[in-house]
Amino acid sequence: MSLSMATPAFLIERNLDRCIHCQVCVRQCANEAHGYDHEEQRVYSDDMRCVNCHRCVVLCPTRALSVRQFPLEFRANANWTAEVIHNIYLQAATGGILLTGMGNDRPYPIYWDHMLINASQVTNPSIDPLREPMELKTFLGRKPEKIVIENGRLKEALPPQLELELPVMFSAMSFGSISLNAMKSLALAAEAEGTYYNTGEGGLHKDLYPLGHRTIVQVASGRFGVHPDYLAAGAAIEIKIGQGAKPGIGGHLPGEKVGREVSETRMIPEGTDALSPAPHHDIYSIEDLRQLIYSLKEATNYSKPVSVKIAAVHNVAAIASGIARAGADIIAIDGYRGGTGATPLRTRDHVGIPIEFALAAVDSRLRDEGIRNQVSLVVAGSIRHSADIVKAVALGADAVYIGSAALIALGCHMCQKCYTGKCNWGIATQDPNLTKRLNPEIGAKRAANLLKAWKHEIKEMLGGMGINALESLRGNRLMLRGIGLTDRELNILGIKAAGE
Amino acid sequence: MVGNDGWARPWELQGNHRREGSKRIPSGCAIAGMINRKGRTMSGVDAIQSIALMHDRSNGLGGGFAAYGIYPEFPEHYAFHLFFDDHKAREQTESFLNQHFNIELGGPIPTRKVVGISGAPLIWRYFAKPKLEQLRVAEMKEDDFVVNMVMFINERLDGAYVFSSGKNMGAFKGVGYPEDIGEFYRLDEYRGYIWTAHGRFPTNTPGWWGGAHPFTLLDLSVVHNGEISSYGANRRFLEMFGYRCTLQTDTEVMTYIFDLLLRRQGLPLETAVKAVAAPFWSTIARMPQAQREVLTAIRTVYSSLLVNGPFSIVLGSSQGIMALNDRVKLRPLVAATKGDLLYVASEESAIREICPKPERVWSPRGGEPVIGMLEDAMPKAVPAPPVTVCHL
Ligand code: SF4
Numbered sequence: 052m053s054l055s056m057a058t059p060a061f062l063i064e065r066n067l068d069r070c071i072h073c074q075v076c077v078r079q080c081a082n083e084a085h086g087y088d089h090e091e092q093r094v095y096s097d098d099m100r101c102v103n104c105h106r107c108v109v110l111c112p113t114r115a116l117s118v119r120q121f122p123l124e125f126r127a128n129a130n131w132t133a134e135v136i137h138n139i140y141l142q143a144a145t146g147g148i149l150l151t152g153m154g155n156d157r158p159y160p161i162y163w164d165h166m167l168i169n170a171s172q173v174t175n176p177s178i179d180p181l182r183e184p185m186e187l188k189t190f191l192g193r194k195p196e197k198i199v200i201e202n203g204r205l206k207e208a209l210p211p212q213l214e215l216e217l218p219v220m221f222s223a224m225s226f227g228s229i230s231l232n233a234m235k236s237l238a239l240a241a242e243a244e245g246t247y248y249n250t251g252e253g254g255l256h257k258d259l260y261p262l263g264h265r266t267i268v269q270v271a272s273g274r275f276g277v278h279p280d281y282l283a284a285g286a287a288i289e290i291k292i293g294q295g296a297k298p299g300i301g302g303h304l305p306g307e308k309v310g311r312e313v314s315e316t317r318m319i320p321e322g323t324d325a326l327s328p329a330p331h332h333d334i335y336s337i338e339d340l341r342q343l344i345y346s347l348k349e350a351t352n353y354s355k356p357v358s359v360k361i362a363a364v365h366n367v368a369a370i371a372s373g374i375a376r377a378g379a380d381i382i383a384i385d386g387y388r389g390g391t392g393a394t395p396l397r398t399r400d401h402v403g404i405p406i407e408f409a410l411a412a413v414d415s416r417l418r419d420e421g422i423r424n425q426v427s428l429v430v431a432g433s434i435r436h437s438a439d440i441v442k443a444v445a446l447g448a449d450a451v452y453i454g455s456a457a458l459i460a461l462g463c464h465m466c467q468k469c470y471t472g473k474c475n476w477g478i479a480t481q482d483p484n485l486t487k488r489l490n491p492e493i494g495a496k497r498a499a500n501l502l503k504a505w506k507h508e509i510k511e512m513l514g515g516m517g518i519n520a521l522e523s524l525r526g527n528r529l530m531l532r533g534i535g536l537t538d539r540e541l542n543i544l545g546i547k548a549a550g551e
Numbered sequence: 552m553v554g555n556d557g558w559a560r561p562w563e564l565q566g567n568h569r570r571e572g573s574k575r576i577p578s579g580c581a582i583a584g585m586i587n588r589k590g591r592t593m594s595g596v597d598a599i600q601s602i603a604l605m606h607d608r609s610n611g612l613g614g615g616f617a618a619y620g621i622y623p624e625f626p627e628h629y630a631f632h633l634f635f636d637d638h639k640a641r642e643q644t645e646s647f648l649n650q651h652f653n654i655e656l657g658g659p660i661p662t663r664k665v666v667g668i669s670g671a672p673l674i675w676r677y678f679a680k681p682k683l684e685q686l687r688v689a690e691m692k693e694d695d696f697v698v699n700m701v702m703f704i705n706e707r708l709d710g711a712y713v714f715s716s717g718k719n720m721g722a723f724k725g726v727g728y729p730e731d732i733g734e735f736y737r738l739d740e741y742r743g744y745i746w747t748a749h750g751r752f753p754t755n756t757p758g759w760w761g762g763a764h765p766f767t768l769l770d771l772s773v774v775h776n777g778e779i780s781s782y783g784a785n786r787r788f789l790e791m792f793g794y795r796c797t798l799q800t801d802t803e804v805m806t807y808i809f810d811l812l813l814r815r816q817g818l819p820l821e822t823a824v825k826a827v828a829a830p831f832w833s834t835i836a837r838m839p840q841a842q843r844e845v846l847t848a849i850r851t852v853y854s855s856l857l858v859n860g861p862f863s864i865v866l867g868s869s870q871g872i873m874a875l876n877d878r879v880k881l882r883p884l885v886a887a888t889k890g891d892l893l894y895v896a897s898e899e900s901a902i903r904e905i906c907p908k909p910e911r912v913w914s915p916r917g918g919e920p921v922i923g924m925l926e927d928a929m930p931k932a933v934p935a936p937p938v939t940v941c942h943l
């Protein structure tokens with residue numbers, strides 16, 4: 052065996068003046084970066100194993116620990132960076148694809164941060180959300196071109212809609228990729244705040260059926276856990292075509308994560324790898340998609356909206372138009388920064404386009420074709436805070452999905468090691484010793500708090516613009532101005548430059 | 552610059568005559584409206600007097616009126632009012648009109664010289680009906696055909712702008728204080744059963760006559776006070792239905808919203824009002840089920856037509872007027888009745904100026920429309936009594 056060229060990524064620093072050798076860090080670290088030497092009766096650490104998830108740092112009773120980048124530096128080279136070199140060492144040693152978790156972390160421009168929001172002055176009063184009503188209620192689903200009223204009643208009922216108290220839902224994250232406690236946390240938070248969470252492609256655990264009315268049930272290429280009761284349980288059905296963290300490729304849940312509960316929920320044998328094919332093998336064209344949409348509608352008696360989720364790719368506007376015409380009620384678009392439990396590094400970092408452009412292009416295209424009202428648009432792929440949401444709605448989104456932000460609320464520290472199954476925060480793991488670290492009630496409270504806080508902030512910004520209902524912001528791109536963008540970028544986003 | 556009589560008056564050339572639409576211009580304003588529900592006509596004097604009292608609410612950069620029932624001799628003809636930059640534009644437009652319409656009568660709209668009004672374009676009027684063969688070729692209903700022609704002229708024919716296109720009604724507007732505009736157009740000589748009026752306070756000086764209120768489409772007219780923060784959302788929704796908001800004004804958007812809901816989609820006025828000034832969800836939640844369903848549907852389907860931000864408007868049509876505030880009432884609006892007359896205005900004093908002893912005066916709540924319809928749904932203008940009703 053050749054020499055391993057791996058060096059540590061992180062340096063664990065233990066202040067020995069403070070350490071009382073209580074071994075909390077040893078017990079907390081699933082990566083075994085901390086150990087205890089019984090002979091010497093002291094703790095030690097192995098930097099090689101550290102993923103910098105901060106679990107030990109946060110739990111150490113004496114604040115003895117800190118973790119930082121390992122200070123080892125190569126000779127300065129802007130092209131052959133340390134990361135590039137390390138990855139080559141790794142691949143040379145293993146011959147494998149590089150795996151990672153969470154979303155694209157490359158320093159591409161973040162277009163949200165190149166847009167600024169308007170406010171009222173003099174000609175138009177701003178509104179104080181603490182004194183005046185401020186409405187965020189949002190309906191997702193197909194809207195007819197007009198309504199007909201006869202004798203004071205609706206002649207025809209509206210197509211099924213999801214009713215959201217704020218334009219934020221929890222993104223698809225499957226049981227398997229995250230723990231049941233994490234799912235429960237999100238489901239309970241969705242119930243508390245009047246929104247929805249999404250099963251991802253992992254089926255619906257039996258414990259979550261009582262919260263079916265808050266659940267968007269996903270149908271993905273592996274069809275894991277899809278059966279009549281599952282479809283009937285959800286408030287809406289989402290066909291997953293792709294996701295932003297890995298456009299064009301399927302999914303892989305390693306057999307180690309497929310324990311009894313996951314196996315039951317997914318309806319696959321225990322310990323087998325759960326492989327989702329890259330495409331749905333019954334969808335090779337838009338006509339096929341239409342058939343699946345209508346099969347699902349038939350199966351649920353046209354009582355639930357059907358969503359189609361795609362990754363933001365180059366031709367997203369035309370694809371979305373096709374999906375709208377194929378009969379989808381909601382289109383969810385996931386940008387290239389979207390997170391995931393496991394994805395090939397190169398795909399994550401180099402495939403897809405920013406959600407800001409995808410959203411602007413899709414909204415404009417659907418309007419040009421006069422079919423924007425036929426579908427609702429939900430965007431995902433790194434919505435980080437309430438201002439991102441305000442900007443997304445102004446660009447044309449009906450609502451957003453949050454995944455990474457929701458997990459961060461539950462305690463995720465963005466170590467990007469979700470694919471290892473050793474999440475020390477009890478989120479991206481099925482190990483019972485780890486999952487019990489996340490109490491679903493506390494998790495639910497934290498996730499709900501995040502939604503509450505964002506709701507207040509959205510209301511503040513709306514009030515500042517002199518708007519008291521979110522719908523008046525939807526697609527209202529006059530409320531945005533670009534900063535540091537080229538003409539072409541402004542053009543695609545459909546906004547003016549600051550000062551114009 | 553060419554005077555209304557057709558003679559060039561280069562000394563009046565001032566300001567730029569660029570149209571509005573290249574940028575968005577917010578404006579504050581005064582509005583007023585009145586209707587005789589029996590269809591009896593009154594002269595324009597009251598409307599002028601009422602709006603003149605609110606002189607300080609406008610700044611001399613726009614004033615206008617809409618009057619209904621003023622052309623009883625041509626009840627079935629579309630009365631086109633046009634601004635022309637010059638006679639070349641007029642000739643070009645006339646040949647276009649002649650191609651598509653049978654023009655019964657055409658000529659300059661009579662005006663008088665008024666201190667304070669200058670820089671008027673050519674102002675002409677045509678009473679016309681679409682040619683049947685043209686309607687056949689276009690496969691359109693009369694109204695749709697006329698709307699298309701109006702949009703075509705306004706967008707494509709340089710130097711021509713149609714500012715009124717309804718039957719037995721007309722808009723009269725321009726740059727100046729509204730009372731001067733009324734004087735200029737000799738509105739004291741017209742009699743109508745509905746009058747609406749507007750004084751404009753734009754925060755910019757476009758100097759273009761077409762930009763004044765009322766904004767009209769067929770027999771729908773809107774005078775408006777306010778700045779709507781939902782403009783971008785409203786506009787982009789309307790564009791899906793083929794409207795092009797070339798003027799970039801709130802009033803234009805308001806007019807198209809009502810045109811879409813009332814004329815094209817055939818919704819009742821009350822329903823359209825609920826879309827534009829929707830009740831809050833908390834109010835809807837307390838309603839009986841059938842009503843709740845209707846309102847939920849309105850807010851769901853027409854959410855992009857909710858007009859957000861401060862406004863008060865008076866919508867005029869041949870059948871009546873409707874005055875409306877935004878749903879939190881961020882702009883003033885007062886209504887009053889006396890006998891068959893209904894008055895609305897930005898200020899109560901503007902009503903008392905012409906009707907000192909109204910029977911009932913009230914300030915409508917936000918989102919609650921004041922509707923005054925003709926008693927006879929499809930009115931014929933009733934010959935007027937010799938004096939205007941309300942002077943005591
Ligand atoms: S948790 Fe802190 S105090 Fe306890 S052994 Fe680890 S470093 Fe020392």
Ligand code: SF4
Pocket residue numbers: 104152153458462463464465466467468469470473474475476477478479
């Ligand atoms: S979920 Fe867990 S493993 Fe994944 S990034 Fe967050 S802390 Fe790390």
